[in-house]
Amino acid sequence: MNLRFDLLPSDIAEAHQQFEGWISTARDVNEVNRLKGVFTGRKASHLTTLTELLKQTPKESKSDLGALINHLKITWETALSLRLDQLISKNSTSSIDLTLTPPVIPLGAVHPIQRLEAQIVSVFRSLGYHVEEGPEVETEENNFDGLNITPSHPARRSSDTFYFQNHPHLLLRTHTSPVQVRVLKRLSQKNKEGVSLLESLEGIRFLSPGRVYRKDEIDPTHSPMFQQVEGMLIGKNIGLHHLKGTLSYAMKALLGAEADVRFRPGYFPFVEPGCEVDVRCPLCKGQGCRVCKSSGWIEILGAGLVHPQVLSHAGIDPTVWSGFAFGMGIERIAMIISECPDLRLFFENDVRFLQSMREVR
Amino acid sequence: MRLPLSALQKEISGRSLSLDQVRQYLPMLGFPIENLESLSGDTLLEIEITANRSDVLSIRGIARDIAAKIGTSLSHIPDSSIVEDSSAFPIYLESPLCSFYAAALVDLGESTYIPHDTTKFLDLIGSSSKALASVDASNEFLYRYGQPTHAFDLDTLQGSVTVRLAKSGESFMGLDGILRMLTAHDLVIADQVGPIALAGVIGGDRTKVTAQTRRILIESAIFDAVSVRTTAHRFNLHTEASNRFGRGVDSSLVIPIRNLLAQTIAQWTKGRVTAAWNVGLLPSAAPMVHMPLSLLQRIAGRSISGSDAMAHLERLGATVVMDGTSLNVTPPSWRHDLTLAEDLAEEILRLDGYDRIDSTLPSMDASPLPMPFEYTQRIQLSEHLAHLGFFQTLTFGFHGPSDEIGLESEQSGRRLSNPLGEEYSLMRSSLLPALKKAALQNLRNGQAEIRLFEIAPVYQSQPEGPHSVLTLALVWGGRAGGEDVLTPAQTISPLHLMGLAHTLQLHDIKIVEIGSGLLGFEIPLPSKPPLTSPLIPHFVSFSRHPMVQRDLSCIVPKGQIYGYLESALKKVLPPACKSLRCVEVYAGKGVAEGYESWLLRFQFQANRTLTTEEVDGWMKSVVDLLPSMKITLR
Numbered sequence: 001m002n003l004r005f006d007l008l009p010s011d012i013a014e015a016h017q018q019f020e021g022w023i024s025t026a027r028d029v030n031e032v033n034r035l036k037g038v039f040t041g042r043k044a045s046h047l048t049t050l051t052e053l054l055k056q057t058p059k060e061s062k063s064d065l066g067a068l069i070n071h072l073k074i075t076w077e078t079a080l081s082l083r084l085d086q087l088i089s090k091n092s093t094s095s096i097d098l099t100l101t102p103p104v105i106p107l108g109a110v111h112p113i114q115r116l117e118a119q120i121v122s123v124f125r126s127l128g129y130h131v132e133e134g135p136e137v138e139t140e141e142n143n144f145d146g147l148n149i150t151p152s153h154p155a156r157r158s159s160d161t162f163y164f165q166n167h168p169h170l171l172l173r174t175h176t177s178p179v180q181v182r183v184l185k186r187l188s189q190k191n192k193e194g195v196s197l198l199e200s201l202e203g204i205r206f207l208s209p210g211r212v213y214r215k216d217e218i219d220p221t222h223s224p225m226f227q228q229v230e231g232m233l234i235g236k237n238i239g240l241h242h243l244k245g246t247l248s249y250a251m252k253a254l255l256g257a258e259a260d261v262r263f264r265p266g267y268f269p270f271v272e273p274g275c276e277v278d279v280r281c282p283l284c285k286g287q288g289c290r291v292c293k294s295s296g297w298i299e300i301l302g303a304g305l306v307h308p309q310v311l312s313h314a315g316i317d318p319t320v321w322s323g324f325a326f327g328m329g330i331e332r333i334a335m336i337i338s339e340c341p342d343l344r345l346f347f348e349n350d351v352r353f354l355q356s357m358r359e360v361r
Numbered sequence: 362m363r364l365p366l367s368a369l370q371k372e373i374s375g376r377s378l379s380l381d382q383v384r385q386y387l388p389m390l391g392f393p394i395e396n397l398e399s400l401s402g403d404t405l406l407e408i409e410i411t412a413n414r415s416d417v418l419s420i421r422g423i424a425r426d427i428a429a430k431i432g433t434s435l436s437h438i439p440d441s442s443i444v445e446d447s448s449a450f451p452i453y454l455e456s457p458l459c460s461f462y463a464a465a466l467v468d469l470g471e472s473t474y475i476p477h478d479t480t481k482f483l484d485l486i487g488s489s490s491k492a493l494a495s496v497d498a499s500n501e502f503l504y505r506y507g508q509p510t511h512a513f514d515l516d517t518l519q520g521s522v523t524v525r526l527a528k529s530g531e532s533f534m535g536l537d538g539i540l541r542m543l544t545a546h547d548l549v550i551a552d553q554v555g556p557i558a559l560a561g562v563i564g565g566d567r568t569k570v571t572a573q574t575r576r577i578l579i580e581s582a583i584f585d586a587v588s589v590r591t592t593a594h595r596f597n598l599h600t601e602a603s604n605r606f607g608r609g610v611d612s613s614l615v616i617p618i619r620n621l622l623a624q625t626i627a628q629w630t631k632g633r634v635t636a637a638w639n640v641g642l643l644p645s646a647a648p649m650v651h652m653p654l655s656l657l658q659r660i661a662g663r664s665i666s667g668s669d670a671m672a673h674l675e676r677l678g679a680t681v682v683m684d685g686t687s688l689n690v691t692p693p694s695w696r697h698d699l700t701l702a703e704d705l706a707e708e709i710l711r712l713d714g715y716d717r718i719d720s721t722l723p724s725m726d727a728s729p730l731p732m733p734f735e736y737t738q739r740i741q742l743s744e745h746l747a748h749l750g751f752f753q754t755l756t757f758g759f760h761g762p763s764d765e766i767g768l769e770s771e772q773s774g775r776r777l778s779n780p781l782g783e784e785y786s787l788m789r790s791s792l793l794p795a796l797k798k799a800a801l802q803n804l805r806n807g808q809a810e811i812r813l814f815e816i817a818p819v820y821q822s823q824p825e826g827p828h829s830v831l832t833l834a835l836v837w838g839g840r841a842g843g844e845d846v847l848t849p850a851q852t853i854s855p856l857h858l859m860g861l862a863h864t865l866q867l868h869d870i871k872i873v874e875i876g877s878g879l880l881g882f883e884i885p886l887p888s889k890p891p892l893t894s895p896l897i898p899h900f901v902s903f904s905r906h907p908m909v910q911r912d913l914s915c916i917v918p919k920g921q922i923y924g925y926l927e928s929a930l931k932k933v934l935p936p937a938c939k940s941l942r943c944v945e946v947y948a949g950k951g952v953a954e955g956y957e958s959w960l961l962r963f964q965f966q967a968n969r970t971l972t973t974e975e976v977d978g979w980m981k982s983v984v985d986l987l988p989s990m991k992i993t994l995r
Contacts, residue, residue, distance in 0.1 A: 101846065125729075130729055135818075136829065157594060166773055170827070172758070203726070224781055225757045235723060238723060244718055265711045295388075352806065354752045
C-alpha cells in the first residue's frame with residue numbers, strides 16, 4: 001500500500017524530511033529528548049497534532065491518514081530510542097576498545113621458598129606449634145656437641161662446614177637443629193621454686209625454619225646455602241607412633257588428603273630411633289616414575305625420637321621427658337612438588353622464574 | 362655400596378632369596394636402593410648405608426640383616442683353620458691404637474690361577490682383578506666379609522715389624538705412588554728401614570706384592586677407628602680399608618679371615634702356608650645394655666612381648682637374658698653402634714617393621730606459645746611488598762670483599778676461614794650488592810622495571826663474633842609505564858621510594874643510587890613489636906563529618922624547598938588540617954622566569970561540621986605566612 005504523504009500538513013512534512021538529519025547530529029541525550037518531545041511527546045507534538053487531525057478528516061481519507069500516522073509513529077520512536085541507546089552507551093565502558101593493551105597493575109611475589117616455608121609453618125601452627133628462630137652463626141657446641149655429634153664426626157670437618165677465621169669455635173650452622181639445643185637449654189632453667197620452664201609449660205612443640213650452610217659447590221642439586229624447617233615436640237611418654245601421626249597429618253595437610261607417609265629406619269646422631277620419612281610420589285601417585293626412581297616413594301624428611309644424650313646434655317631428664325624431632329629441606333620439597341629441575345633457579349632471582357612460581361598450581 | 366644379588370644369595374642359608382624380596386626388605390631395614398641394574402647375568406644393587414653401621418660394609422653384613430628379617434641363618438664362612446705357631450719373626454705393637462695383629466706367612470707357588478667367580482665378583486663390585494692372587498683374594502674377602510687385610514712381599518721387609526706412631530718428619534710412599542710426610546699422630550706399620558704401611562689406610566710401595574713376589578706376610582688386624590679416620594682425612598685418602606677400620610671392624614672375623622686368606626692364596630698359587638701367629642689381645646665383649654620393656658613400649662606405642670623382643674635381638678646375634686621386665690643384652694662383636702636401650706629398641710622395631718608402628722597425634726595440654734615478632738614481621742612485610750609489585754629474592758649470606766665498602770680491618774671478624782672462594786668469603790654487611798646483581802641480571806634479561814627486595818640478616822664484626830641484624834633491602838629502578846595507552850612512561854625517582862617507605866611506615870630511610878638507574882634502600886628491622894596487639898590494631902576513632910578541601914596556588918622562587926614551607930605551615934595550621942600536600946609543581950608559560958607555581962591542597966575535618974568562616978580563617982593564616990617566605994599567591 002502506498003503511503004499518502006500528501007495528506008500531511010506542510011510543516012510536519014518538512015519536519016519529517018529533516019528528522020533523519022536532526023537525529024544523527026544530536027550530540028547528547030538532552031537533544032534527543034527535545035526531539036522526542038517535538039515529534040512523539042504527549043503534548044503538542046507532531047504526533048498529537050496528527051491524532052487531532054485524524055479526528056477531523058473526512059471518512060474517505062481516514063484510513064489512509066491512519067496508516068500514515070502509524071508508520072510515522074513507529075519510524076520516529078524507533079529512531080529516537082536507537083539514538084538514545086547509542087548516546088547512553090557512548091559514556092559507558094563498552095564503547096571503549098577493550099582489546100587495547102591494558103595498563104599493568106604490578107603484582108610481585110613472595111619467594112616460593114618462603115611461601116612454602118610459611119605454608120609448612122601454618123600447618124604445624126594448627127597443631128599448636130610456634131616458631132623458634134636461631135642465628136645462622138652458631139657455636140660448635142650448639143651445632144654439634146649438643147646434638148651428640150662426636151668431635152671426630154666427618155660433618156665437622158672444614159671440608160663440610162664453614163668456620164670463622166678469627167672465631168674458631170663459631171661456624172655457619174649446618175642445620176636448623178641447633179635451635180633445638182638453644183630451646184632445650186632455655187627450658188631446663190629453673191625458677192626460684194626449682195621448677196623448670198619445661199615443667200611449668202608441661203611440654204613444648206615448635207618449628208624452626210631458617211637458612212643453613214654446607215660446604216657444597218653450586219650445582220643443579222647442591223647449594224652452599226639452603227633452607228630447612230626443623231620441628232620438635234617434648235612431652236611425656238612420646239613414641240614413634242606420635243611422630244608418625246604428626247607427620248602423616250602434616251603431609252596430608254600440605255600435599256593433599258591422599259598423601260601417604262612411609263617410615264623407614266634411618267640414622268642421625270641426635271635421634272634414636274631414627275627414621276627416614278617417604279611420601280608416596282606425588283607425581284606418579286606411587287606407580288613409579290623417573291622422579292621417585294621407580295620406587296613409588298620419595299624421601300622427604302629425616303626424623304626420630306630425641307636422643308637421650310641430647311636431652312641430658314641440655315639439662316633435661318630423659319627418664320621423665322621424651323620427644324620427637326624432624327627436619328626437612330624446603331628447596332628439596334619445592335623441587336619435588338614443582339618438578340623444578342635445577343636448584344640454582346631458586347637463588348638466581350630471575351623475575352621470570354619468580355613470576356612463574358607465583359601461581360599456585 | 363654395590364651389592365651383586367648372587368653374592369647376597371650365597372651368604373643366606375636355608376632359604377632362597379628373590380630379587381623382589383631383596384627390593385622389599387632392604388629399604389625397610391634402612392638400606393634404600395639407589396640403583397638397580399642387570400650386569401653380566403647378575404643383578405647389581407647399589408644401596409645407601411648409614412654412617413653408624415660399620416657391620417653392613419660387606420655383603421655378609423647386609424645378608425645378616427636380611428636373614429634376621431626373614432628368620433633364617435647365614436652360610437658358614439669356608440672352614441680354613443690353620444695351625445698357629447709361635448711367631449716366625451717379631452711383630453711389636455708399640456701403640457695401643459693397634460690392639461691385635463694376626464699374621465701369616467705364605468710361600469707362593471707357581472700358579473697364577475684366579476677363579477672366574479672371583480674375577481667376576483670383583484668386576485661386579487667395581488674393583489677389577491689385579492691378576493695377583495694375594496691382592497684379588499684380599500679384595501674379595503674385604504667386600505664379602507668386611508675385614509680388610511694386607512699382603513706384604515716378605516722378601517722386601519728389613520728386620521722386625523713394628524706397629525707404631527710415625528716419627529715427625531718421616532715420609533712414606535704409598536701403593537698409589539704418592540710420597541706423604543707423616544705426623545706423630547699417624548699410625549704406621551714399619552720395618553727397620555721405615556714405614557711400610559699407613560695402618561688401616563694404605564700399603565706401601567716398597568713392600569708391595571708383584572708378579573715376582575715369592576713369599577708374603579699377611580696382615581689381619583684391628584686398628585683404632587678414630588686414628589684411622591683422622592689419618593685418612595688428613596691425607597684425603599679414603600680407601601676401602603680406611604672406610605671399614607674407620608668405623609670399626611668385627612673382631613671375631615680377624616683370625617678366620619687371616620686363615621681363609623692364607624689358605625686361599627696358597628691354594629690358588631699351589632703354594633703353602635708356612636706360619637700363622639697372633640700378637641696382642643682381641644677386645645672383650647661389648648658392655649651389656651639394660652633395656653626395660655616399658656621403654657620399648659613407650660617408643661613403639663604398643664606392647665611388644667619380652668620373648669618377641671628377645672627373639673629379634675638374638676636373630677641379630679645378640680646374647681639376651683630376660684630379667685623380669687627388662688632385657689640384659691650383650692651386643693654381638695660386629696655391632697659397635699648398640700650402646701643404649703634406645704638403640705636396641707630401634708633394632709627390635711627395625712625387624713618388627715617400621716610399617717607396623719601406629720599413627721596417633723599426641724595429645725598435649727601445653728598451651729600454644731605466641732609466634733615471635735621477627736618471624737611474623739618478615740612474613741607480613743614480604744606479603745605487603747609482593748602486593749606492591751616487588752619480588753622477594755633469596756641470595757647467599759656471604760659475599761666477597763669487592764662487595765664491601767667498609768674498612769678492611771672491620772671485615773676480619775666476618776671472614777670465613779674456609780670459604781668456597783674469595784667471592785663468598787665474608788658474611789655480608791649489606792644486602793644491596795646481591796640485590797644489585799640480581800637487578801642488573803633482570804635488566805639484561807629485558808625487564809623494563811625492576812622491583813626486588815630481600816629480608817635477611819646482615820652482619821657486623823663484634824669482639825664475640827659476627828653480630829646479625831635482620832634487615833630489609835629493596836631495589837627499584839628502570840623505566841615504569843609507557844607500555845600501554847593509559848600509563849605514561851617515567852623513570853623511577855627517589856620520591857617513589859619515599860612514598861613506598863611511607864606506605865610501609867618505614868622511617869629514616871636513606872635512598873642510595875646503585876647505578877644503571879637503580880635506586881634502593883636498606884633498613885634494619887625492629888626486633889621488638891610496637892606497643893599494639895599482634896592480632897588487630899587498637900581502634901582509633903575517625904570523623905564522619907564532611908571534609909573540606911581547599912587548593913592554594915602560589916608562586917615560589919626556584920630553589921625553595923617544599924619541606925621548609927610544609928613545616929612552617931604546619932605550625933600555623935589547626936589539628937583539623939588532616940592533610941597538606943603539594944599536588945603540582947609547574948614552571949613555564951604564565952610563570953615568571955626564576956619562579957615556580959606550586960599547587961597546595963589542604964584537607965580539613967573535625968568531629969563537627971566545619972563552617973566556611975573558620976576554614977577561611979585558617980586559610981588566611983596560611984596566606985599571611987607566605988610573604989615571609991618570599992611566596993606570593995598566583
